[in-house]
Amino acid sequence: xxxxxxxxxxxxxxxxxxxxxxxxxxxxxxxxxxxxxxxxxxxxxxxxxxxxxxxxxxxxxxxxxxxxxxxxxxxxxxxxxxxxxxxxxxxxxxxxxxxxxxxxxxxxxxxxxxxxxxxxxxxxxxxxxxxxxxxxxxxxxxxxxxxxxxxxxxxxxxxxxxxxxxxxxxxxxxxxxxxxxxxxxxxxxxxxxxxxxxxxxxxxxxxxxxxxxxxxxxxxxxxxxxxxxxxxxxxxxxxxxxxxxxxxxxxxxxxxxxxxxxxxxxxxxxxxxxxxxxxxxxxxxxxxxxxxxxxxxxxxxxxxxxxxxxxxxxxxxxxxxxxxxxxxxxxxxxxxxxxxxxxxxxxxxxxxxxxxxx
Amino acid sequence: xxxxxxxxxxxxxxxxxxxxxxxxxxxxxxxxxxxxxxxxxxxxxxxxxxxxxxxxxxxxxxxxxxxxxxxxxxxxxxxxxxxxxxxxxxxxxxxxxxxxxxxxxxxxxxxxxxxxxxxxxxxxxxxxxxxxxxxxxxxxxxxxxxxxxxxxxxxxxxxxxxxxxxxxxxxxxxxxxxxxxxxxxxxxxxxxxxxxxxxxxxxxxxxxxxxxxxxxxxxxxxxxxxxxxxxxxxxxxxxxxxxxxxxxxxxxxxxxxxxxxxxxxxxxxxxxxxxxxxxxxxxxxxxxxxx
Numbered sequence: 001x002x003x004x005x006x007x008x009x010x011x012x013x014x015x016x017x018x019x020x021x022x023x024x025x026x027x028x029x030x031x032x033x034x035x036x037x038x039x040x041x042x043x044x045x046x047x048x049x050x051x052x053x054x055x056x057x058x059x060x061x062x063x064x065x066x067x068x069x070x071x072x073x074x075x076x077x078x079x080x081x082x083x084x085x086x087x088x089x090x091x092x093x094x095x096x097x098x099x100x101x102x103x104x105x106x107x108x109x110x111x112x113x114x115x116x117x118x119x120x121x122x123x124x125x126x127x128x129x130x131x132x133x134x135x136x137x138x139x140x141x142x143x144x145x146x147x148x149x150x151x152x153x154x155x156x157x158x159x160x161x162x163x164x165x166x167x168x169x170x171x172x173x174x175x176x177x178x179x180x181x182x183x184x185x186x187x188x189x190x191x192x193x194x195x196x197x198x199x200x201x202x203x204x205x206x207x208x209x210x211x212x213x214x215x216x217x218x219x220x221x222x223x224x225x226x227x228x229x230x231x232x233x234x235x236x237x238x239x240x241x242x243x244x245x246x247x248x249x250x251x252x253x254x255x256x257x258x259x260x261x262x263x264x265x266x267x268x269x270x271x272x273x274x275x276x277x278x279x280x281x282x283x284x285x286x287x288x289x290x291x292x293x294x295x296x297x298x299x300x301x302x303x304x305x306x307x308x309x310x311x312x313x314x315x316x317x318x319x320x321x322x323x324x325x326x327x328x329x330x331x332x333x334x335x336x337x338x339x340x341x342x343x344x345x346x347x348x349x350x351x352x353x354x355x356x357x358x
Numbered sequence: 359x360x361x362x363x364x365x366x367x368x369x370x371x372x373x374x375x376x377x378x379x380x381x382x383x384x385x386x387x388x389x390x391x392x393x394x395x396x397x398x399x400x401x402x403x404x405x406x407x408x409x410x411x412x413x414x415x416x417x418x419x420x421x422x423x424x425x426x427x428x429x430x431x432x433x434x435x436x437x438x439x440x441x442x443x444x445x446x447x448x449x450x451x452x453x454x455x456x457x458x459x460x461x462x463x464x465x466x467x468x469x470x471x472x473x474x475x476x477x478x479x480x481x482x483x484x485x486x487x488x489x490x491x492x493x494x495x496x497x498x499x500x501x502x503x504x505x506x507x508x509x510x511x512x513x514x515x516x517x518x519x520x521x522x523x524x525x526x527x528x529x530x531x532x533x534x535x536x537x538x539x540x541x542x543x544x545x546x547x548x549x550x551x552x553x554x555x556x557x558x559x560x561x562x563x564x565x566x567x568x569x570x571x572x573x574x575x576x577x578x579x580x581x582x583x584x585x586x587x588x589x590x591x592x593x594x595x596x597x598x599x600x601x602x603x604x605x606x607x608x609x610x611x612x613x614x615x616x617x618x619x620x621x622x623x624x625x626x627x628x629x630x631x632x633x634x635x636x637x638x639x640x641x642x643x644x645x646x647x648x649x
Contacts, residue, residue, distance in 0.1 A: 072553060078553070089568050102564075
């Protein structure tokens with residue numbers, strides 16, 4: 001179990017910058033997600049930790065010791081590849097035992113460890129099969145068992161569930177998390193799937209264009225995204241651009257282009273142009289004539305239903321309000337349907353108006 | 359029940375219709391001539407030109423009793439093993455290098471160079487060697503000019519000359535079959551092995567080599583079988599060493615007009631090849647069942 005330190009790591013390919021000034025510390029036993037679009041640099045970072053890529057600048061350390069001069073096969077890492085990379089000519093047992101066998105461990109020890117791991121991934125009795133005789137989910141679990149066999153200091157997962165279909169992926173998310181918890185191994189994984197990142201990670205680093213945009217617990221990043229990109233990549237967000245026009249009663253007043261004013265708890269200097277993000281599920285949709293404004297501490301804007309997507313338990317509304325289209329998620333609990341063009345009032349708590357940095 | 363029958367009949371008809379043409383061609387071009395030769399091998403004389411032939415086992419008993427055939431059979435087998443082994447020793451590293459370290463257009467260019475000899479006539483290629491493997495040829499003279507007193511490269515009419523000619527002719531088969539196998543191995547397998555602690559040598563021994571074995575086997579079969587029956591290279595480059603199973607067979611057909619003996623020798627050789635494959639099969643099956 002180990003701590004992984006990444007300090008000011010950079011990597012360039014010709015004129016393309018794959019990593020730029022990347023720093024983070026992954027705590028002992030943590031399940032750490034690298035989330036971002038393809039080409040964002042997350043795989044480059046993972047392969048740099050593994051040793052397949054040598055960064056141009058910066059330092060990567062495991063347990064405080066720089067790993068730059070340690071070759072891949074001496075780094076003591078467990079890596080699971082996107083396509084699993086199981087050895088097709090070996091049985092499941094030989095695949096899992098490979099790491100121990102190249103370390104010349106005694107046969108009995110290898111056998112015991114393989115049995116233990118097969119039990120861990122719930123595939124006892126599959127030891128004599130060849131990889132091609134297994135389903136995708138089973139192959140994935142064998143790949144995980146193989147990566148864990150040598151008790152590595154760090155487990156690296158490259159798009160661990162990317163090759164599975166949706167239903168299997170949900171099952172394996174749960175299982176992967178469970179196994180990681182039981183083993184307690186420091187784990188770094190790469191994904192472009194926001195749901196996977198949210199469910200698996202203790203903490204997430206959002207990466208784009210080689211840079212780290214935000215690091216934090218899934219809930220923190222979701223509730224307090226710092227940038228437009230982070231807000232849009234992890235979940236969905238509505239953006240309101242406006243100018244700060246004063247502070248009253250613990251709230252900051254933002255004047256939107258159309259003249260509508262909205263409020264936020266966040267502070268911002270007067271006169272600055274800012275972008276506000278509001279998550280679609282934070283809105284409440286009411287009738288055209290709202291209840292009297294007994295509570296001034298609420299944002300309230302008028303709008304019109306522009307579209308509706310019905311998904312059974314929830315409904316997504318597209319509402320034309322304050323000169324833009326606002327996306328709103330609602331639980332399917334209303335007694336009446338909101339027809340097209342129906343006038344509505346959107347209300348939300350100023351605490352849910354997040355001032356972004358860009 | 360009737361539906362079932364008609365379905366299976368239709369299936370059978372479809373199979374016959376689709377594969378029938380191929381089997382007809384195989385029948386006419388391979389099976390019938392082979393059957394004719396098998397028939398000839400049991401005759402006393404070649405039944406052409408009004409001669410009457412009768413049934414005999416003499417050719418086969420001769421082959422297994424007369425030392426001439428046994429000795430030359432052994433020489434041909436030895437030649438087959440040696441040429442195949444040298445082709446593997448040269449071709450496998452070349453294929454590995456090509457598959458791993460050469461990229462894109464360079465790779466295409468090199469592959470083209472490898473198959474280039476196939477575009478020239480085999481006889482011309484073999485005769486070209488007679489100009490190289492002698493001290494009075496272009497290469498020999500050039501070498502003497504640059505390095506007076508250089509060791510003789512005159513290998514003409516010797517066993518090594520036969521081996522050189524055959525290796526040159528068959529090396530591309532080994533390179534190409536090994537290349538195809540090696541190139542199909544996913545790079546991530548080597549990366550996975552490395553991340554699990556394997557050294558480069560271990561990766562080669564436990565991952566790359568076993569996974570490329572099908573290519574090695576294909577190359578070996580493609581080389582060993584024709585070398586066993588080769589007659590052109592031994593005849594042109596071998597001189598005194600030229601007597602091999604292949605040249606013996608050729609002699610029966612071209613010089614001695616003893617087709618039955620030639621056919622019997624040919625079938626004995628075929629039996630030897632099948633026997634060798636049969637012995638190797640269990641080992642190969644174990645290693646090749648992976649993919």
